[in-house]
Amino acid sequence: MANAANNKHLGKDFLPPDVIAKVTGEAKYAEDFRADGMVFARLLSSPYPHARVRSIDLSEAEKVPGYVGVLLPEDVNNPAPPESPLLTMEPGYIGSAILLLAAESETAAQDAIDKVRIDYEPLPFHLDPLVSLRPDGPDAHTGGNVGGAGVELQTIKWTNEDFANAPAGAMPMGKAAQEWTYGDLDAGFAQAKLIIDTPFVHASNSHHSMEPRTAMAYWQNGKCILHVSSQSQSFILPAVAGMIGIPPSDLVIIAEFCGGGFGSKGAAYTLQALPALLSKKLNRPVMMRISRAEEYYHGAARMGFQGQVKLGFAEDGRLLAADLYIIQENGAYASFPDFRNAADGLSLMYQPAAMRWRGLPVFANSPWRTAQRGPGYNQIMHIMEPLLDQAARELNIDRLQIRLKNSPERKGVFGSRRTAVTSCYVREALERGAQIFNWEEKLRLHGQRNGSKITSVAVGQAFHPAGFTGFDGLVRILPTGKVHIHTGVGNLGTFSHSSTSRIAAEVLKVDWDDCVIERGDSRRHLPWNIGQFGSNTNFTMARTNFVAATDAVNKLKAIAARRLGGNAEQYDVDGKRVFRRGSPGTGLTYAQAAQLAIQYGGSFDGHELPEDINAMTKESAAALAGTGLIGVAKDTLPVDGAPSAFAVGFVQIELDLETGKHTIVDYVGVADCGTVIHPAGLETQIKSGAVQGFSVAALERIVYDPQIGLPASIGYYQAKPATYGDVAHRFHTSAVDSPDPSSPLGTKGIGEPLLGCAASALLCAISEAVGGHVFNRTPIVPDMILNHLHGRPQAHGPLQVNCQ
């Protein structure tokens, strides 16, 4: 199946069904829906970075004309700390939601919010994990300063000796919350020709999805109808129902379009439940429009890192030993295991013979952090790749060669458990990229001056494992002959809800015009599926659609055998027909077979369902029973190892030494994503992933005043995501296109490392332009470059965060 030439759909471009609605404005996002009698709700956000709410006085607010009602912390069931509360009496950052107030107009709602009087008791706060780790340091919330991301909520304070023992500029390294080791670390360092030991900072950056996470809810016949902004469709439903306090079967989620999420709208989040709860309380539809500032407060951010890494290289550039300590800034609530992922990323990409990792997730009084495109795996590449260049420089090795030297081969292993990846073609990707980029030729341009500008070229790599299994597929052949592919994956804008649905079309050998994708609204009877995140769609959904379509094919054959004689194995499918092998005239059209499926009933038309499918899939399939031939199955296909995507990027820049500003002249991105199923979609992802990478590497920032806890980077112009003029002027894209053996169709993910390789390449290029690795942090911004070139001290401390 891997060879695209033999495929009907895979590896070929197509018109995704949702693209026209996007260019006409007909695509409906959560804020585009209306309901009769709809009221408008606004959040009241904490002005304090950490406080206790002593009392809430609504008396003046209630007098505002148009006031309708309010949802208070006492009205909601908050999860146990450190999970994000829905509404809180202990706000953990400036912007924490305390209450939700509804009025007949949004202006009236805001006017009433302004009249709510809250008595706050300010509590100690901080915006630097290292401050919280001091013996007398403040805790971001009262339950403890460390936890989340699989680590129990607890208090960890380092000793004064821990701080005093750290050499100047180095990170103090007290007690960790988690750690692992493999190999003989001491021996590795002892053998090393070159040791690099450096602190580092990876800044946090907000997701800043263009669509603020507006939600609108109303109740109808006991069911809650909820319009949300979500990367995921089926996946979030049980958790959102749980927050609302209703069974999943009483919740309808409509999320046909999602205006960007980048990880921040993958799982269920608290703002999805609030309008539903207020709507229930008021018995009115509630529109909760989220502003840009609120999207900053509730739209999450990538985990920031402070750390120290010690690397031992052999003379030939081989990485012998790595010792990594990462402190992760969690934000105020439970977060994501970026700090663990980072260790896996280092261990896989460079295959060190010995490695130790220590990690500590620390809460800070900043908004919720969660996965952002390549959580942890990308941050560590942004730190490591410039260090690899430094090693290459000191060992006098070509920068491409040192990467090839340490490259994981086919079955690279990673982490303390030495898990193997299912496939790895990063070497091929590097070689392909070097050829397209013309690495040898470009190296001759490297370092050339043109007036105040210097040319610099560099290469970066990244990796991301993905590979959830065990979800369900659901397809349906109607008596009209049309194939309906039910997908609950979500719509992040990658078109992979459709490109993976085409796998069902491929298996059923039907034309795309004969397929209808059912998605975007849980009333369309959707199966239990993974969300659209973590590079899982192409892998996980390929499998679910494969098993469901295979089930449908088997049923087609069984129906044909029952009707036309013989046994099922003697039948084949093609051209919307099931027919006897060797006797193509003996057969049924799909339309006829679907009609017969209804006649035969049982498992053929969904009246009997497999035992092992999820309750949601069962309910959906049961609702469809009797409408046609139902193909439904759980993905129980084997998987051997961790399916992993790789990507490499080559970049050529000009850095103006007088202004600190760079121009990206040329960029080459190469993906190792298994079988390419949608070339146009992949090209877009390679380019746009790089755009986000350039943005993370050298533009985007999160700034706080640590004295008052106030954020500076709320809006776009302050947070500085890349504009049209800040990205590469020329992009080239390519893919290795080698199938992954663990997927029946050779697919695996790709989204995340496309960001990381580009960011790494740009960070390397800037560093190399100014004489090597001098900025042990991201982002690298013009003021840092100017300070360095003019011999001025950097304004930030070596481990300072949330600054500049």
Place this chain on the structure above:
Amino acid sequence: MLKDMMPHFDLYQPDTVDAAVTLVKQLGGDGWVVAGGQDSFDWLKNRVKRTPAVVDISGIAELRGVTDNNGGVTIGALTTLAEIEAHPLIRERFGLLATAAGRVASPQIRNVGTLGGNLLQDTRCWYYRGGMDCYRAGGNMCYADTPQGQNREHAVFGASRCVAVTPSDTANALVALEASFVLRGASGERIVPAADFFVGPAVDIRRMNALREGELLVAVNIPATWAGAEFYFEKVADRAAWDFALVSIAMALRTEGGTIRDARVVCGAVACTPLRLTAVEQALSGGARDAATADRVAPLASRGAQPLGFNGFKIPLMENLVRRAVRGGQA
């Protein structure tokens, strides 16, 4: 907290300057004058500043347009930045202003943003914009000038309690071009030179210009003095679009037989007002416009600068921009 809904205000839309002046007088301090509104609406949506009434002057046709004025130009205050960027007379005589106008924010902003609005916009100090009760907001504090204040964008010159900087790109060009501003109030018209129009915190900590309550900026006069001179404008910002200068430079220069006869050099985003670099100007006089002169005068640019914790980079950046301006040509 930053809000998102403009509160109610009464809206007035006069269509003549006289009507507008009368209205503003009648409203006393309660009338907020809006032209393009690209700065004003932010304040009002955030509910950090409020007003009972808005006077929308965008429909006053007589305040729009560019006319010849004895070899100089007169520009109506409501002329948009896009019109200025494209206007043949301005491009021919005062390309410096056309270039500066073209570097403001984004095409949509330039389509609606007026020259007057660009000159009168409020500072972008993020503490002040965030609603903190700082000196400029009538309080008793400067949050930016504190031990850990985040002041990368703030002033290195002219601080006086407040360390905010001018956000305007066109103001620097107009100071270099020795423009003057025509202000009209109920009691008549007065003309203020650009150099006096912009005021720092030592003069008035609440306002960034000399406009008095009840006055409208109606026009900008650029004299013929620098028409057709050699110009240089550059704005260094983090992003290519929709960003404010980290430092910008506007220079007008006359040479005679390869020798610099006279120069005006103005830096933006380093002080509360456009900062004329008079020491640089004087040192340029009589020199050749070349790299040697550039290197010689550049250090004078930052003389007297007093950096805060995070904005020391503005010192070399100012010097480098002076270098580039003097060298001329491609940046």
Place this chain on the structure above:
Amino acid sequence: MAESIDAQAEARRLSRREFIKRVIASGAVASSASFVMGGMAGCAPRTRAALAGAAERLISIDVNGELRRVDVLPQETLAMTLRYKLGLTGTKLSCDRAECGACTVMIDGVTHYSCSTLTHMVRNRKVVTIEGLRGADGALHPVQQAFVDELAPQCGFCTPGQVVAAVALLQRNPNPTREEARQAMAGNLCRCGAYDSYLNAIMRATGNTGEIHHG
């Protein structure tokens, strides 16, 4: 917010540095939550119906070639009128601060951020939104078709604004270079990062196939 008032009063007695030290020590923050700009005399609304020039609420605006009668509050932005009163939800709100371009519409053929335009400012002017671009027969506008052909949109939220900005550009300059298009589109943010695809689509719409970048 008794806390903040006390803090401010105390601040007047202390030097700034001392105050900051105290802020740090106590964890208190001078709140901005209920802060009203001082010096804006008389914040209480007053009735001034008698003053000349006051805007009428019931107005007609020309949207996509149709004259629409609509009741508009004085402070109402065009984006809100379009979205909540005229049902034209293709115009998106993302920043509501004139920074991102998701709300871009044409007014008299020129792009504006509708989130930062008062509806009362567009009386007697022609507004064109994303919904006004399709041909009379429902066919996609050539720019929309090019966006589809290049698979330019990703999440799609910025796309209506991108399309309107591109249409406005091509009306003004039917043959922009790729670099000119980049400059002209600079006021439209795409967080997905699809800039190169959008530029390809614009080059396709102009027929300038030599500047379409693939591979």
